[in-house]
Amino acid sequence: MSEPLLSQLRAQDAARRTLERALEKSRVHHAYLFAGPDGVGKELAAFGLAQALVCERRGVSEGGLFGDGAPPSFLACGACSACLRAVPREEEQRPVHPDVVVIERGLYAPQTIGRRTPETQDISIDQVRTLVLAHAAYAPHEGRAKVFIVRRVEEMSVPAANALLKTLEEPNARTHFILLTSQPDALLPTILSRTMRVRFAPLPEDVVASLLEAQGIEPVRAREVARLAGGSLETAARLADPDESDARDSFVTRALQAVDAPGLEPLLAVAEEAKKEKDLLRARLAALADALASKASEAARANNARAESFTLQGRIALRAMDHLDSNNAPQLVVEAMLSRMRAI
Ligand SMILES: [Zn+2]
Known part of the structure; x- marks a missing residue:
């Protein structure tokens, strides 16, 4: 006190x-x-x-x-x-x-x-x-x-x-x-x-994780969201919220579906929604990049030819985070990202 x-x-x-x-x-x-x-x-x-x-x-x-x-x-x-x-x-x-x-x-x-x-x-x-x-x-x-x-x-x-x-x-x-x-x-x-x-610099991941733990968040979850939070305790705390965690999973699923969909409608819908969620979008893109990276290593282990495209798509997601950081409009960032992923 x-x-x-x-x-x-x-x-x-x-x-x-x-x-x-x-x-x-x-x-x-x-x-x-x-x-x-x-x-x-x-x-x-x-x-x-x-x-x-x-x-x-x-x-x-x-x-x-x-x-x-x-x-x-x-x-x-x-x-x-x-x-x-x-x-x-x-x-x-x-x-x-x-x-x-x-x-x-x-x-x-x-x-x-x-x-x-x-x-x-x-x-x-x-x-x-x-x-x-x-x-x-x-x-x-x-x-x-x-x-x-x-x-x-x-x-x-x-x-x-x-x-x-x-x-x-x-x-x-x-x-x-x-x-x-x-x-x-x-x-x-x-x-x-x-x-x-x-x-003031972004906080190191381990500091964010330990501050979250001090707030009563379980260690595994604290470490997971600390990795996505870009060094911000505030973002990390919001990400640790169970509702946001569901919304993030749903973003990743819908983004991956939009990449594989025959038409452009799902892509435009995901991009449209990104407009409303600017603050949390960065973490969602990071989660998407993570998901693609694990798909890539899974495919590589199974000698699946898609391993390389997953890797490339993961890089596109990381680049989209940079574009977001340089203040591009969230909707356009997501639209361009998913279009590029579809082209692979
Ligand atoms: Zn005093």
Whole structure:
């Protein structure tokens, strides 16, 4: 319970070192951009940094009367009231600490941020105005620091981003921004140039598997989904869901049937459906590649002439994952992939 959030960050040594060093030297930048895939620890690191900045005991010596106690820690204590309140609560997805403010599309009821309609398109200027501009100029409520954490900053509308930029240009002392994104290339150059980038890498498979096991998922299943999750704990957790596991099996079956079908209709149907499932599609393609690889080795063992075509089709599935990663439309990726597989 009292372990500081930053200490819970796994396998992001470079990012963690950067942040801990900044805390140790009291040189925490006023605007960070945490960039990396979703589900690898950006959030945990952001709230960890915020926790350290608002902690009531950090840097306070707990030394004895004659100064013979431990040196003051530059990390959050993890146990004081501020530390506890800096941790986001599950129901609201944000902390109750008044100086740790989360900005996210659709997080607040429209009336809270001075709107009539929900934010379906983007993070609106209304939210930035109400939650950032109205407060950033003032001292923190509780004295130590004020931290704004922006989830998926690439979803900011241009007016919202421009309003935020003004604040980033003239930072107040003890006010910090932590912008989170999995798509740094989609951000305005002005945002990129005014923030200090901290990179977060995909998590190693064994780390994802052990984190899943810690959540109570059985080891065999944890390892299986960790392999498909592309280094994201979030994706892995979704993949471990039994419904998603059925849907993935069904995708693989229907894709293989579409490759062998006489007409193009099944192919178009599989591709059409892929449109709705972008987030999970990558893992489904990986499962398809896996299925083709085992078909290939099965055929090879049986001296079946199809071994080579299965191998080639498996490579096409892997290439489709690359195409998806370079932001091609999911439907087109699946359509092109299945068409190529049929041509073999
Ligand atoms: Zn504390």
